Amino acid sequence: MAPPAPPPACPLCEAPGAHVLHQTARRRWWLCGGPCGLVYVDPAQRPDAAAERAQYDLHRNDPADAGYVRFLGRLVEPLLAALGPAPRQGLDFGCGPGPTLSGLLAAAGHAVADYDPIYRPDAALLARRYDFVTATEVVEHFHEPVREFARLRGLLRPGGLLALMTKRRAQPERFAGWHYKNDPTHVSFYHADTLGWIAAGWGATLTLPAPDVALLRLPDSPPAD
Numbered sequence: 001m002a003p004p005a006p007p008p009a010c011p012l013c014e015a016p017g018a019h020v021l022h023q024t025a026r027r028r029w030w031l032c033g034g035p036c037g038l039v040y041v042d043p044a045q046r047p048d049a050a051a052e053r054a055q056y057d058l059h060r061n062d063p064a065d066a067g068y069v070r071f072l073g074r075l076v077e078p079l080l081a082a083l084g085p086a087p088r089q090g091l092d093f094g095c096g097p098g099p100t101l102s103g104l105l106a107a108a109g110h111a112v113a114d115y116d117p118i119y120r121p122d123a124a125l126l127a128r129r130y131d132f133v134t135a136t137e138v139v140e141h142f143h144e145p146v147r148e149f150a151r152l153r154g155l156l157r158p159g160g161l162l163a164l165m166t167k168r169r170a171q172p173e174r175f176a177g178w179h180y181k182n183d184p185t186h187v188s189f190y191h192a193d194t195l196g197w198i199a200a201g202w203g204a205t206l207t208l209p210a211p212d213v214a215l216l217r218l219p220d221s222p223p224a225d
Contacts, residue, residue, distance in 0.1 A: 011188065012038045012145040013197070022176050029181065029189075031172065036197040038145070039169050041187040046143055053118060055185045056096070063100040072165075075136060076104050078209035079163045082217070086110050088131040091155060094138035095120060101134055129157045136165040140186045153202055159220040162204075167212045168192055 007018040007030060015034020022029045028042040047055070061068050086109025092102045095114040102112035112134075115125045133155050142148040152162055169189035170178040180186060195214050199206035204216040 007033070008040075008043050010034055010036060010038055011040055011043070011143065012036050012149070012194070014146060021172055022181075029175070037191045037194045039175070039189040039191075043143075046187050047184050052141070052185050055183070056118060059096060059098075061096050061098045061100060063098065063103055068100060069104065072101050072104060072136060074210050075134065075163055075165045075213050076101070076108075078207075078213060078215060079132070079134070079161070080105075080108055082161055082163075082207075082215055083110065083132060090132040090134065091115055091125060091128075091130045093133050093135045093152065093155070094141075101136060105134075126151070126155065128155070130155055130160060131157055132161040132163060134163045134165075138166070139164055139190065140166045140180075140183075140188055142188045145188050149198060153218075156218055158218060160218050162216040162218075164195075164214045164216070165212055166190060166214075168195075 007016070009016050010018060010032040013032060013034045013036035015032060015036070017033025018030040019033060020028055021031040021039055027045050029039055030042060032038045032040070063069070088110045090105060090110055090112040092099060092112055092114050095102065095116045097116075097119045099114040099120070102114050105112045113125050114120050115122060133152055135152065139145065139148070156162060167180045169175065169180075169191050175181065181189065192208060195208070195216070196206055199216050202216065203219050207215045209215065
């Protein structure tokens, strides 16, 4: 009998030694055995691109939807306070089929471009740098968060802000009953400590103004070699 396959390395900090946090007939969630504390779906059980697109097409995010606008307000309010006087240049990364956040920020005087790898895949926007980048309900979809967070970091100017909205993962003893894990496109789950690990690696300052909002501010100048 062949020996069991080793646990998959963490897709964020790349540490070995993960252990199974929860398992069902269809999915297995691993808890990183290294410093970042990420929980992630087994790589063999992630949805493919077609399945992801089918799920995203069900979303009905609309700038005319008052409930959706209120939802985004949980990020908009602390972000505007952190940005200071307008205008600032920003990018909404993963804006989806109905960009809304950019309009809310434009109303406050900021210039915000919309990018989405499926619905608005303008690669030229990823060749620029911005005062701030937003990613609302995006990072939980990352199959390779080490690569994706490096890309987000590279989009920011010195002193720039990354504004995230994602539900922070439940404690291990509550994970089995946590509804957020059940979306088939949600494959990466972040604790406050995970976000702190990312911020420390960037030399960034982390603030957590709401249970599902995080702001990471880069230093004003890159660290000396």
